[in-house]
Amino acid sequence: xxxxxxxxxxxxxxxxxxxxxxxxxxxxxxxxxxxxxxxxxxxxxxxxxxxxxxxxxxxxxxxxxxxxxxxxxxxxxxxxxxxxxxxxxxxxxxxxxxxxxxxxxxxxxxxxxxxxxxxxxxxxxxxxxxxxxxxxxxxxxxxxxxxxxxxxxxxxxxxxxxxxxxxxxxxxxxxxxxxxxxxxxxxxxxxxxxxxxxxxxxxxxxxxxxxxxxxxxxxxxxxxxxxxxxxxxxxxxxxxxxxxxxxxxxxxxxxxxxxxxxxxxxxxxxxxxxxxxxxxxxxxxxxxxxxxxxxxxxxxxxxxxxxxxxxxxxxxxxxxxxxxxxxxxxxxxxxxxxxxxxxxxxxxxxxxxxxxxxxxxxxxxxxxxxxxxxxxxxxxxxxxxxxxxxxxxxxxxxxxxxxxxxxxxxxxxxxxxxxxxxxxxxxxxxxxxxxxxxxxxxxxxxxxxxxxxxxxxxxxxxxxxxxxxxxxxxxxxxxxxxxxxxxxxxxxxxxxxxxxxxxxxxxxxxxxxxxxxxxxxxxxxxxxxxxxxxxxxxxxxxxxxxxxxxxxxxxxxxxxxxxxxxxxxxxxxxxxxxxxxxxxxxxxxxxxxxxxxxxxxxxxxxxxxxxxxxxxxxxxxxxxxxxxxxx
Numbered sequence: 001x002x003x004x005x006x007x008x009x010x011x012x013x014x015x016x017x018x019x020x021x022x023x024x025x026x027x028x029x030x031x032x033x034x035x036x037x038x039x040x041x042x043x044x045x046x047x048x049x050x051x052x053x054x055x056x057x058x059x060x061x062x063x064x065x066x067x068x069x070x071x072x073x074x075x076x077x078x079x080x081x082x083x084x085x086x087x088x089x090x091x092x093x094x095x096x097x098x099x100x101x102x103x104x105x106x107x108x109x110x111x112x113x114x115x116x117x118x119x120x121x122x123x124x125x126x127x128x129x130x131x132x133x134x135x136x137x138x139x140x141x142x143x144x145x146x147x148x149x150x151x152x153x154x155x156x157x158x159x160x161x162x163x164x165x166x167x168x169x170x171x172x173x174x175x176x177x178x179x180x181x182x183x184x185x186x187x188x189x190x191x192x193x194x195x196x197x198x199x200x201x202x203x204x205x206x207x208x209x210x211x212x213x214x215x216x217x218x219x220x221x222x223x224x225x226x227x228x229x230x231x232x233x234x235x236x237x238x239x240x241x242x243x244x245x246x247x248x249x250x251x252x253x254x255x256x257x258x259x260x261x262x263x264x265x266x267x268x269x270x271x272x273x274x275x276x277x278x279x280x281x282x283x284x285x286x287x288x289x290x291x292x293x294x295x296x297x298x299x300x301x302x303x304x305x306x307x308x309x310x311x312x313x314x315x316x317x318x319x320x321x322x323x324x325x326x327x328x329x330x331x332x333x334x335x336x337x338x339x340x341x342x343x344x345x346x347x348x349x350x351x352x353x354x355x356x357x358x359x360x361x362x363x364x365x366x367x368x369x370x371x372x373x374x375x376x377x378x379x380x381x382x383x384x385x386x387x388x389x390x391x392x393x394x395x396x397x398x399x400x401x402x403x404x405x406x407x408x409x410x411x412x413x414x415x416x417x418x419x420x421x422x423x424x425x426x427x428x429x430x431x432x433x434x435x436x437x438x439x440x441x442x443x444x445x446x447x448x449x450x451x452x453x454x455x456x457x458x459x460x461x462x463x464x465x466x467x468x469x470x471x472x473x474x475x476x477x478x479x480x481x482x483x484x485x486x487x488x489x490x491x492x493x494x495x496x497x498x499x500x501x502x503x504x505x506x507x508x509x510x511x512x513x514x515x516x517x518x519x520x521x522x523x524x525x526x527x528x529x530x531x532x533x534x535x536x537x538x539x540x541x542x543x544x545x546x547x548x549x550x551x552x553x554x555x556x557x558x559x560x561x562x563x564x565x566x567x568x569x570x571x572x573x574x575x576x577x578x579x580x581x582x583x584x585x586x587x588x589x590x591x592x593x594x595x596x597x598x599x600x601x602x603x604x605x606x607x608x609x610x611x612x613x614x615x616x617x618x619x620x621x622x623x624x625x626x627x628x629x630x631x
Contacts, residue, residue: 004381006461122154254281348620371426
C-alpha cells in the first residue's frame with residue numbers, strides 16, 4: 001500500500017493495532033516465513049570485488065535459513081543464551097549478515113564499527129559482556145584482526161573468537177598468494193580462536209530449539225562511531241520487524257533487488273534494508289567489504305546496477321555527491337528509487353541526481369535509538385524536497401519545547417521549531433540505553449524519545465529538520481562528539497576555551513572546525529594547534545582542518561559558549577570562499593536564524609548581473625539554505 005498523505009497514514013493506523021500487522025515474533029521466524037514463500041529466490045549476494053563481472057556468492061532464501069540455523073546452533077554450542085551477547089567486528093560479507101540474524105536468534109547481537117579504536121571496541125565489549133566475537137582472520141591490506149586482538153585483551157569476558165577468512169571468496173591464483181601475504185598476529189588475550197565457517201559446517205541446518213514467543217531485546221547497537229566511549233542502545237524484535245514491515249508495506253516486493261554498499265554495523269543497512277528484504281523477499285546485494293569505500297565501487301556503480309538489475313539503490317549524501325562526479329555509463333532503467341538517509345541532502349544535489357539518472361530519491365529520517373525508521377518522503381503523492389517526509393504508520397512524531405531538566409514539555413504549534421520527539425514500536429521507552437542512568441531525561445512526558453534534533457511539522461504533516469539540539473557533528477553520516485576536540489585543546493597551555501562545531505561541507509555535509517580563545521598573554525599559531533590535535537584527537541575523522549583564534553568566544557551570561565554564533569561564522573566564511581572560488585563577486589557577510597529553516601546564509605553583491613541561478617549553482621551543494629541580504 002502507498003501512503004501518500006498524513007490522512008492515509010492515520011487511516012492505516014485506525015484499521016488495526018500495529019500488533020496485528022505481522023505474525024513473526026523473532027527474526028528467525030520472519031526469515032522462515034519468507035523462505036517458505038520464496039524458497040529458491042535469491043536472498044543475499046556479496047561481492048569481494050566491485051567489477052561488473054567479478055565473482056559473487058549468493059544465498060537463496062532456503063539457503064540463508066539453513067546457514068543461519070547452523071550459525072545460531074554454533075553460538076548456542078558456545079554457551080550463548082538469550083541474554084548473552086555475540087559481537088561482530090566485520091566489514092561487509094555474507095558472514096556479517098549471517099551473524100546478525102543468527103546472533104539475535106541465539107542471544108543478543110552486537111555489531112561494532114571496525115573503524116573504532118581498540119579502546120572503544122574494548123569498552124563496548126565490556127559494557128555488553130560479550131561472550132563471542134566474530135571478526136576477520138588476519139588478511140592482507142586490513143588490520144581488523146590486529147585491532148580486535150588489542151580490543152579483546154581489554155575485555156576478558158570474551159571467551160571465543162570466531163574468525164572469518166576472506167580467502168574463501170578468492171579464486172586461484174590470488175587465493176594461492178594469501179598464505180604468503182597473511183600477516184602474523186600474536187594473541188594478546190586468553191580467548192579461544194576458531195574458524196567461523198569450519199565450526200558452522202559441523203552444525204545442523206535446522207534450529208536446535210524452539211524459540212520463545214515473548215518479545216525481547218535481541219540487538220545492541222552503539223551510537224556515534226568516531227569519538228569517546230559510545231553509548232549502547234538496545235533493540236527488541238518488535239522494533240526490528242517493524243522496520244521491515246514499514247518498507248514491505250509501502251515500498252518493496254519480492255521482485256525487488258536492493259544494491260546496498262552501506263556497512264552492516266550501521267542501523268541503516270541492518271534494519272531498513274536487511275529487515276525490508278526479510279519481510280518482502282527482495283534480494284540484498286553488498287558490493288565489497290568496504291561498501292562505497294571499496295576499490296572501484298564508485299567507478300563501477302552504475303554497471304553494478306545493470307548487472308544485478310537493481311530496482312533500489314541505498315545511499316547517503318556523500319555517496320550521491322561522489323556518484324555525480326561520474327558518468328551514468330550503464331543501463332539503469334531497472335532502478336525505481338534511491339533510498340537516502342543518514343544526513344541532510346542538499347537540494348541542488350537532489351535535483352542534479354534526479355536529472356542525471358531519471359531516478360527519484362526518497363529521503364528519510366531515522367536514528368539508532370529508535371531502532372532506525374521514523375519518516376520518509378512518500379512513494380506516491382507529493383514529495384517535499386528538503387523535508388524528511390511523513391512519519392511512517394504507527395510513528396507518532398511531536399515537536400516539543402523540551403524542558404532541559406526533564407520536566408513538563410510543551411508541544412509546539414505547526415511550523416514552530418522545537419525538539420523532534422518520537423514514539424513508535426522501535427522506541428524502547430525507559431530502556432533505550434543499556435546503562436540506566438543514560439535514559440534519565442531522554443523521554444518527553446515519559447512517552448516520546450527526545451532525538452536531539454530540532455525541526456518542525458508543516459500543515460501537511462511533513463517533517464523538516466532545521467538543526468540539532470545537541471552539538472554532534474555529523475560528517476558523512478558519522479557522529480563526532482565536539483567534546484573530544486575541545487578536551488584535546490584543553491590540554492594545550494595557550495588555550496583558555498574552545499568551541500568545536502561542524503562547518504558546512506559540500507561533500508560530507510559538515511566537517512569539524514574549532515574556534516579558540518587564548519589564555520591572556522599567550523601566543524600560538526593555528527598550525528601549531530592543528531599539530532596538537534593531530535597528536536591528541538585519536539580518530540582521524542574528528543581532527544579539524546580549520547582552526548581560528550578569536551579575541552573572545554561568544555558566550556551566554558553564565559559563560560556557556562554560543563555555538564550557534566560559531567556556526568554563523570563558519571557558514572559566512574565557507575559560503576563566501578565557495579562563491580569566490582566560483583568567480584562570483586559576492587559574499588556572505590552573515591547567517592541569520594529563521595524560525596522555519598534554521599540558519600540561513602545572507603548573500604550580498606554589488607554585481608547586478610549575478611542571478612539567483614548562479615548563486616544556487618554554488619551554494620546549492622550545501623545543506624543550509626541561502627537568501628539575498630535585504631538593504
